[in-house]
Amino acid sequence: MADAALGQEVAEVAIPTRAQVLVRMRLADKAFQYLTHAMALGVLGLLGCIIIALFIGSLPALRTFGFDFLLTQRWNPVTDKFGALAPIYGTIVTSAIAMAIAVPIGLLVAMFLTELCPLWLRRPIAIAVELLAGIPSIIYGIWGLFVFAPFLQAHVQPLLIDVFGEVPILSSLFAGPPYGIGTLTAGLILAIMVLPFITSISRDVFEAVPAVLKESAYGLGCTTWEVFRNVVLPYTRVGVIGGIMLGLGRALGETMAVTFVIGNAHKIAPSILAPGTTISATIANEFTEAVGDLYTSSLIALGLILFAITLVVLALARYMLLRVERRLGA
Amino acid sequence: MDISLYRRRRRRNWMAQFFSLAATLVGLGWLVLILAVLLWEGFGGVSSKVFTEMTPPPGSDGGLLNPILGSLIMTGLAVLIGTPVGILAGTYMAEYGRYARTTTVVRFINDILLSAPSIIVGLFIYEVMVAPMGHFSALAGAVALAVIVVPVVIRTTEDMLLLVPNPLREAAAALGMPRAYIIRHVAYRAAKAGIVTGVLLAIARISGETAPLLFTALNNQFWSTNLNAPMASLPAVIFQFALSPYAEWQKLAWTGALIITLAVLTLSIVARAVTASRRPS
Numbered sequence: 001m002a003d004a005a006l007g008q009e010v011a012e013v014a015i016p017t018r019a020q021v022l023v024r025m026r027l028a029d030k031a032f033q034y035l036t037h038a039m040a041l042g043v044l045g046l047l048g049c050i051i052i053a054l055f056i057g058s059l060p061a062l063r064t065f066g067f068d069f070l071l072t073q074r075w076n077p078v079t080d081k082f083g084a085l086a087p088i089y090g091t092i093v094t095s096a097i098a099m100a101i102a103v104p105i106g107l108l109v110a111m112f113l114t115e116l117c118p119l120w121l122r123r124p125i126a127i128a129v130e131l132l133a134g135i136p137s138i139i140y141g142i143w144g145l146f147v148f149a150p151f152l153q154a155h156v157q158p159l160l161i162d163v164f165g166e167v168p169i170l171s172s173l174f175a176g177p178p179y180g181i182g183t184l185t186a187g188l189i190l191a192i193m194v195l196p197f198i199t200s201i202s203r204d205v206f207e208a209v210p211a212v213l214k215e216s217a218y219g220l221g222c223t224t225w226e227v228f229r230n231v232v233l234p235y236t237r238v239g240v241i242g243g244i245m246l247g248l249g250r251a252l253g254e255t256m257a258v259t260f261v262i263g264n265a266h267k268i269a270p271s272i273l274a275p276g277t278t279i280s281a282t283i284a285n286e287f288t289e290a291v292g293d294l295y296t297s298s299l300i301a302l303g304l305i306l307f308a309i310t311l312v313v314l315a316l317a318r319y320m321l322l323r324v325e326r327r328l329g330a
Numbered sequence: 331m332d333i334s335l336y337r338r339r340r341r342r343n344w345m346a347q348f349f350s351l352a353a354t355l356v357g358l359g360w361l362v363l364i365l366a367v368l369l370w371e372g373f374g375g376v377s378s379k380v381f382t383e384m385t386p387p388p389g390s391d392g393g394l395l396n397p398i399l400g401s402l403i404m405t406g407l408a409v410l411i412g413t414p415v416g417i418l419a420g421t422y423m424a425e426y427g428r429y430a431r432t433t434t435v436v437r438f439i440n441d442i443l444l445s446a447p448s449i450i451v452g453l454f455i456y457e458v459m460v461a462p463m464g465h466f467s468a469l470a471g472a473v474a475l476a477v478i479v480v481p482v483v484i485r486t487t488e489d490m491l492l493l494v495p496n497p498l499r500e501a502a503a504a505l506g507m508p509r510a511y512i513i514r515h516v517a518y519r520a521a522k523a524g525i526v527t528g529v530l531l532a533i534a535r536i537s538g539e540t541a542p543l544l545f546t547a548l549n550n551q552f553w554s555t556n557l558n559a560p561m562a563s564l565p566a567v568i569f570q571f572a573l574s575p576y577a578e579w580q581k582l583a584w585t586g587a588l589i590i591t592l593a594v595l596t597l598s599i600v601a602r603a604v605t606a607s608r609r610p611s
Contacts, residue, residue, distance in 0.1 A: 025508045025511075026508070028508065028510055029508040029509050029510045029511075031510075032509075032510035032513070032514075033422075033426050033509070033510065035418055036418045036419065036421045036422035036425070036426060037422050037426065037427065037432075039415050039416075039418035039419035039422065040418075040419040040422040040423055040427065040432065040433070040436050041432070041436070042415065042419065043419055043436050043439055043440050043443070043480070043481075043484065044435065044436060044439055046443065046477065046480070047439050047442075047443060049454070049458070050450065050451075050454045053453075053454050053457040053458050054450070054453060054454065054457070056457070057453070057457045104353075105353045105356065105357055106357075108349055108350045108352075108353035108354070109350070109353050109354045109357050109358075111346075111350045112350040112351060112353065112354040113354070115350075116347055116350060116351065117354075125354070125358070127602070128358065128361075129358075130598075131595060131598055131599070132361045134531075134534055134535070134594055134595075134598050135364075135538070135591060135594060135595075136537070136538020136539065136540070136565070136590055136591070136594060137538070137540070138538060138540045138565050138568055138569065138587065138590070139364070139368060139538070139587050139590070139591055140364070141569075141572075142568060142572045142583060142584065142587050143364050143367060143368065145572060145573075146371075146572070146580070146584075147367050192360055192361070192364070195357050195360075195361075196361070199357070223339055223340065223342070223343035224343055224346070224347060225342055225343040225345075225346035225347065226339070226343070228346070229346075246445060249445050249446075250445060252447070253446065253447025253448075253449065253450070254447070255447065255448065255449045255540070255541040256540045256541060256565075256569065259569075260572065260573070280447060280449045280541070283449055283453065284449060284541060284544055287453075287456075287544065287545045288544065288545050288548065299453075300453055300457070303449070303450055303453040306447060306449075306450065307446070307447070307450045310446060310447055310450075311442060311446070314441075314442045314445055314446065315438075315442060318438060318441045318442060322438070
């Protein structure tokens with residue numbers, strides 16, 4: 001009896017037919033596909049949303065000041081007059097200093113890692129460089145504020161002022177009292193920060209040079225430097241420029257490291273020893289204290305400008321690196 | 331043979347090699363110097379108080395308990411929000427849409443978002459969350475961090491799924507498995523180590539992010555677990571304390587900086603170890 005009852009119960013549970021199972025599987029499959037597709041498109045949506053949100057946020061400032069916003073230096077929260085020229089100038093100058101220092105050093109380090117370094121040492125150094133690239137920028141900022149800026153103030157800046165004091169153009173570039181903090185300090189900190197990025201990307205592209213090319217050059221009697229200069233660099237030009245632009249993108253948008261040491265002064269000084277400001281430092285320093293719609297909106301407009309600049313730089317960088325990848329793939 | 335030309339070339343080569351070595355020593359030495367100062371200053375302030383007491387008012391002793399807790403809460407929440415989105419989007423790019431035009435575009439945009447300035451993310455979340463809600467909140471901070479997590483996870487998920495050999499998928503398909511099932515039970519399983527690495531790297535990335543938190547989660551002097559209110563975080567506290575004139579605060583800022591750096595380095599090394607152990611040599 002028990003057996004019969006059990007049999008009956010089992011029979012009552014609806015066993016899905018083959019067709020039903022297939023339909024359910026197909027539905028689940030489609031659902032999962034649409035879900036992943038939606039998330040991927042969400043990335044595009046995210047970029048769009050960021051641009052739209054920043055644009056809407058900056059509308060009051062753009063409407064009030066118009067194109068003048070880009071061209072004036074005044075930044076006066078009391079009279080509600082704002083212009084972005086000083087932060088834009090500071091952003092460009094600090095990044096330029098950073099790239100002028102980090103690019104040659106980064107390329108030379110990458111050359112060392114791919115051409116000169118003993119094999120057993122390559123991996124440890126490469127890993128060290130990549131770990132250092134991951135150190136948060138606030139660490140560089142606090143080091144810059146407490147260690148680097150006082151050091152520059154006490155030893156390097158007086159020297160610069162003395163040495164270049166009599167040289168016509170350079171004297172105004174290195175003029176003024178040694179504050180410690182300022183545009184030059186921010187540029188130097190940025191250089192230290194982007195160095196690992198440039199090194200690690202250049203190393204990757206240098207390593208992709210076919211050994212045959214280098215060996216033929218060595219076979220002709222080229223020195224290491226000549227091989228690097230005339231074979232490796234021309235072959236990897238696009239990739240190296242891509243890597244440099246990626247580093248530039250970082251330098252332009254870097255916030256915390258700069259905010260600590262730039263001095264936050266809204267004026268364009270001819271001397272790079274003087275305090276200045278950058279777009280990101282202005283936003284970080286003033287946003288929470290900004291009262292009034294126009295002030296907030298001006299800061300968001302600064303953010304929009306920064307985003308536009310970095311988007312262009314990063315897009316170019318990625319495009320160049322993509323070209324390298326395609327060539328390698330082909 | 332032109333001896334002078336030969337000598338000149340040799341000399342130039344020596345100089346280039348010397349500068350190359352010097353650049354490496356200076357570059358690495360510089361970075362080591364920063365770490366050394368950080369260890370020196372940071373360990374000077376480490377005590378049990380750091381992990382048991384709240385941030386102090388100016389001029390008195392205290393610890394970093396509330397910012398540590400705040401950082402953990404917001405980082406955790408950001409990973410919870412960002413990881414599923416990133417993994418699903420990466421799945422589309424590597425599986426369903428591997429050859430689709432969308433994928434190329436999404437990959438390009440994602441790579442740009444990967445290195446976009448993080449302060450922009452802070453402004454964006456301020457506009458869409460903080461301003462409409464009318465107040466700063468830990469939730470907004472977590473969402474801002476999640477926006478940074480997503481591109482990192484997408485990138486690694488896609489890369490790792492592309493490394494999974496196709497015969498595995500074909501074998502599963504030959505057994506009659508539906509596509510979604512193959513992805514979830516075959517591809518994910520094969521790429522697990524890589525995807526975990528991506529999540530760890532994302533955590534490392536956001537645990538030091540300051541700029542997106544400044545005007546989303548703001549800061550908080552007190553113990554708070556309320557997601558709808560401002561919350562302290564280690565980076566924000568370091569920022570505030572380091573720029574203050576009080577010696578006690580500056581000391582705590584160094585200690586906080588040390589904690590963050592050690593956390594980030596540990597995460598990156600663990601992430602490396604996870605991939606290294608799974609990758610066949």
